[in-house]
Amino acid sequence: MQYYNENAVEYAEKTLPISMTEQYEKFLRTLPQNGFILDAGCGSGRDALYFLKNGYKVDAFDGSDEMARLAGQLTGLNVKCLRFQEYTPRPIYDGIWANASLLHVPHEELHDVLAAFRKSLKPCGTLYCSFKYGKEDSVDAHGRCFTNKTCEALDKDLAAAGFTARRSIALQKSTTPEGAPQDWVGALAIAPD
Numbered sequence: 088m089q090y091y092n093e094n095a096v097e098y099a100e101k102t103l104p105i106s107m108t109e110q111y112e113k114f115l116r117t118l119p120q121n122g123f124i125l126d127a128g129c130g131s132g133r134d135a136l137y138f139l140k141n142g143y144k145v146d147a148f149d150g151s152d153e154m155a156r157l158a159g160q161l162t163g164l165n166v167k168c169l170r171f172q173e174y175t176p177r178p179i180y181d182g183i184w185a186n187a188s189l190l191h192v193p194h195e196e197l198h199d200v201l202a203a204f205r206k207s208l209k210p211c212g213t214l215y216c217s218f219k220y221g222k223e224d225s226v227d228a229h230g231r232c233f234t235n236k237t238c239e240a241l242d243k244d245l246a247a248a249g250f251t252a253r254r255s256i257a258l259q260k261s262t263t264p265e266g267a268p269q270d271w272v273g274a275l276a277i278a279p280d
């Protein structure tokens with residue numbers, strides 16, 4: 088969390104311009120019009136703002152005080168500073184969007200977080216989550232620890248957390264702000280009906 092607190096403005100500037108159009112389309116296609124979305128680990132608030140502008144009702148939180156503050160400024164939402172591990176589920180959301188955020192949850196804590204998200208979805212609600220692709224975990228030059236996933240490992244985790252259908256578990260290619268290639272695993276997982 089220290090990295091995000093200390094580099095919040097710079098991080099927001101780097102990530103606000105990233106286009107998520109393809110992922111938005113796949114996720115929003117599964118939701119009712121004007122449905123209720125939780126942006127979990129919202130960072131700059133880029134995606135929460137997009138959902139708001141497109142007529143959805145949005146909640147957002149982030150584990151970093153500074154990121155939550157910036158996201159609040161950008162979106163006008165009351166963005167809470169909250170860690171995934173402290174999140175208490177309420178079955179009110181049509182969709183949960185966790186883009187590149189659960190990747191900071193250690194493997195041994197991920198099951199409980201995914202299960203809490205599943206309990207926060209209405210019947211047949213959708214979780215979108217994404218991780219860096221990898222068989223091994225990694226640490227970057229800033230000291231950030233990443234829990235990495237293969238498609239198979241993520242599918243197994245989502246099934247174990249009670250998601251009855253997993254869709255579009257697919258590799259996505261992108262480029263880091265520094266220009267290096269980066270593979271991602273993105274998943275849409277559906278809560279039971």
Ligand SMILES: C[S@@+](CC[C@H](N)C(=O)[O-])C[C@H]1O[C@@H](n2cnc3c(N)ncnc32)[C@H](O)[C@@H]1O
Nearest residue numbers: 091128129130149150151170171186187188191
């Ligand atoms: C790689 S950034 C992604 C931010 C945003 N979702 C996006 O796509 O731009 C990871 C975000 O997760 C937040 N985060 C890291 N660990 C967290 C935790 N345990 N609980 C809640 N948020 C966390 C960080 O503060 C950061 O904003």
